[in-house]
Amino acid sequence: MKKQFLLSSLMVLLVVFLAACSSSESSETEAEAEASTGSGNESETTDNSESKAKQVVTFWHSMGGAGQEALNAIVESYNSSQDEIQVNAEYQGTYDESLTKFNAVAGSDSAPTMIQTFEIGTKAMINSGQIAPIQEFIDADGYDMSGLEENITNYYSLDGTFYSMPFNSSTPVMYYNKDAFEAAGLDPEAAPETFEEIIEANKAIAKANPKMKGFALQAYGWLWEQLLANQGALLLNNDNGRSETPTEIGWSEEEGKSIFNWVKQMVDDETFANYGTNGDNMVAGFLAGDVAMFLQSSASSRDVIDNAPFEVGIAYLPHPEEKERQGVVIGGASLWMIDSKPEEEKKAAWEFMKFLQTPEVQAQWHVGTGYFAINPSAYGEQVVVDAYAEKPQLQVTVDQLQDTKSSFATQGALMDMLPEGRKIMETALETVYNGGDVDEAYNTAVEQFNAAIQKANAARGE
Amino acid sequence: MSMTKPMPDALEIQEINFESVKRKQRVKSFTKGMLFLLPSIVLFGVFLFYPLFKTMYLSFFLTNARGETTVFVGLQNYIEMFTSPIFHQSMKSTFLFVLYTVPTTIIIALLLAVLANEKLKGIGFFRTIFSSTMGISVAAASVFWLYMFHPSIGFLNRILNLIGLESIGWLTDPNWALIAVAVTTIWMNLGFTFLVLLGGLQSIDSYLYESADIDGAGYFYKLRRITIPMLSPTLFFVITVTIINAFQTFGQIDILTQGGPQNTTNLIVYSIYREAFSNYQFGTASAQAIVLFIIILVMTIIQFKLGERKVHYQ
Incomplete structure (x- = not known):
């Protein structure tokens, strides 16, 4: 009897569990939205009284x-x-x-x-x-x-x-490990400014400490946009969509590929730390001394400086040698x-x-x-x-x-398709991080980016 | 009809009455039945059928950010979807994921369940441990595994380094990411699958084993001839549920990889989510949802057709 009772109560539990499983996933966001608006109303009424x-x-x-x-x-x-x-x-x-x-x-x-x-x-x-x-x-x-x-x-x-x-x-800035720079015989007060200088610095760092990678670039569309802007390149045509609705990408092949080639060079040198799309992992890796430089939003500066067990330097976003630095997008x-x-x-x-x-x-x-x-x-x-x-x-x-x-x-x-565009560039960057072909990754990305622009324009129904 | 011919008048009236009474009764019992079914029909209608038809409707349109239809495009969403390499990758990953997770989960869970079914001292402790992952939410489990997979400070890579192997980019290497997510999923589903299978094992009557013992059957013979056949309804249930769950995986993807690297873990449900809520292409998302619906429908039908033949209900 006891056993039967146990079994049947177990079954009941299972049914409840199953029901919870099947419904939770689909209605989660709705419930969340409801909960939040509900709590909002509650606080409103209490405040009113x-x-x-x-x-x-x-x-x-x-x-x-x-x-x-x-x-x-x-x-x-x-x-x-x-x-x-x-x-x-x-x-x-x-x-x-x-x-x-x-x-x-x-x-x-x-x-x-x-x-x-x-x-x-x-x-x-x-x-x-x-x-x-x-x-x-x-x-x-x-x-x-x-x-x-x-x-x-x-x-x-x-x-x-x-x-x-x-x-x-x-805006994005470059964070670097001043202690690691010193150990590698680099000037900790003069951070590398160009893609080429970074490649050189990477080699010095790797020589001084074979366990440390030189540079990390999170596969993050926002950083890609910033690296383009720093070269003076447009992301979208029609003046970045500011004079008219854009119809296609605004950067030239040379400008776009310069970033891919830079990354490819570092990957081939084995001085590139690949953290994929995960920014938190990248910061954790930097703090643990696994990588000497990375790009990230200036909004993290307080966190990074406070948590690093070494001296942190912050420098401008790098640019290709033959291009003048234009600055960053807000x-x-x-x-x-x-x-x-x-x-x-x-x-x-x-x-x-x-x-x-x-x-x-x-x-x-x-x-x-x-x-x-x-x-x-x-x-x-x-x-x-x-x-x-x-x-x-x-x-x-x-x-x-x-x-x-x-x-x-x-x-x-x-433009309203920019979030989608970011994902496309992230996939392309990841392809190169994992040893993919630059031309192929770049061309696929451009094709998809243009298709996304056209689709967004069509969906507006104008 | 031929019987009615000699006396048309009287019989015909009777027959009409008979027919109409029958019809009336049929209508009555139909309404009665419908009344009984009404609550579930209303619930199904509101929460399943309406969304289903709305999804079909949406899949023929382009939409704005609020999900309102703007332009009718017919089958274009479907055509674009089937020619898109991203969608192909997504389908490939989804099927691979099902292949990685379902058999592994069930085999491991069955093994544990058979072990835990032995009547030993302190077995309750092991039963609790084996089913404990059931109590952990997807989010908590994923975050836990996220740290395990961390490229430099993660536990797994430290072990690898300790035994002299190269670190693996568990979540960043396209060759490993899907496996890493599959491992997480197997670990998470193990508790539930184990518990159901153990329940199935315990409901097998002991007299079957007793008579087998008298006949002198060995352990593995009993396992093959009694345990597995008697467990088949439970196994069937577990397989169906695990497959459907695997197709609908979302939480661990969102937390572990966000579909990356290079879309290798962009499973179909995550792809739908991304199309709808980050690209605001509700049309494309709906078209993908319809494909997922058809796949699961077909899989379930096949399972029932195949399963019915093999499953032994007591």
Whole structure:
């Protein structure tokens, strides 16, 4: 009897388990979205009952880790600084996940008042018809945007109109292990600047320490875009999609292949560390002394410097020897206003956006994360001055941005298929990392990239 | 009919009545049946049939980022899909993945279940250990394996280095990535498969073994002639479920490789996810989903046709 009872209860458990298995996968995202919007509503209502006059602003963001801590601190200080507006910051996962959720609730009551979206989502957001351009609020308020960093406003202003408010911006930089440079007899204060110099430095490092690889390039489409822009190459035609909708790729074969050939050379030299598409593994490898140099967003600089058991150097993004350095495209994200929300709520969100641009907040943000200060006067704040005195590397990221020459190439591309384009380039890079043929990988990638552009244009149905 | 000919009037009326009564009854019992089925029909309709037809509908269109249809393209999504090398790679990987995971999982689980079925002291401890992976979520297991596979500080590569072998780029080498994901999956599915098989083993009546013992049958003879045939319904169930699960693998891919390197682990469900939610091509994604649906449908039908013949139900 006992055994039978055990067996039957086991069966019941199994059935429950099976049911949970089959349904969890498909409905996970929906449930998540529901849960998050549900919790959002809950907090709204409780906040309302606490102080009935407060205007609630729901703010969806994608800042995890150190960024989330810094952002929460800023939101808290804003909420306690005045008693008219209550900002509820809600973490919604990565930019991709957050956008997916937003598309599901757009136009309904569950939609947030403002949402943080990555730079390559700019065109898709404008095309979505769900957003209110920030320019409306700038004009109504007489707000002066010229105080903001020029290279950043260049990206987000289209024909002189701001659609979204820049917020967290970063650029790629090269991190290097100064101790390893010294051990290899290289000057730790003069990091290699060109592809060719890196190849040479790699050899020296490998000679001094056969266990250490010289260079790592994460297979990450964003880095590919940056390496192109640094040569002055366009990603898309029609001025990177800024004068007209792009119809094909904008870079030349020479410009595109220079990156592939550079990587190929390092792979052949066996000085290249392949971490695939995984950025965390790459940073862990760098910290463990497995690789001496890597490219990564300046937003990680705080993390890397604090966690490395050796001296970390930060340098400009490399470029091919025969090309002049053009600088970098601004990466990161901006804040979007959702059109379907009541006027009062949008005004409150606008107030919060303005608060985020003040030098004090930007200084705190810059030092806490490694993202840029959107407002350059933040660099004069005492917190920043102190941080630079302690960690002078942080300043390199700012210098690189300010040395950038403004052109269509460094303004960055606008198109709604850019996330797909990144995946295509990542696959191509991985092919070369694993010893694939450069010409074949390159040609396939270009073909797929062009097809993706055409498909995106067709899907718009214009 | 020929019987009714001599007395047409009276009989005809009777017959019409009979027919209509019969029809009425049939309608009545049909409505009754439908009423009983209604809850499940509604549930199936809302959660299965509607999405299925919507998916079919979407697969003939191009869509915008919100998934709203914009341009009707007919079969173009399908044509593009079948000519795309990425999709070919995806199909190849999916079938390879099924091939790697399903037989291995079942053989290992069966081995463990047979071992754990022995009546020994402390066997409960081993049964718990063997089924313990069932309690670990896909995300937790994947993160755990992610560290095991780490190229430089990972446990596996350290072992390899220790015994003097070269490090392997488990998740970055296209020759290894699919195997690495398969190993993770086998490890994760083992607990569930083991538990079901053990349950099947324990429900086999002991008198079969007793009479075999009297006849002087050896251990392996009993295993081959009693255990496996009596276990066949459970095995059949496990095989079906494992195959379907393998086709629908998503979580571990998303965490371990994101479909890379070079799309070698871009299994079909991950490919659908990527098309829909990172490329916003809901049309292409729907077309792929339909292909997956057909594959699983065909596989299941084949299994039932083949399985029914071989499976021995008590």
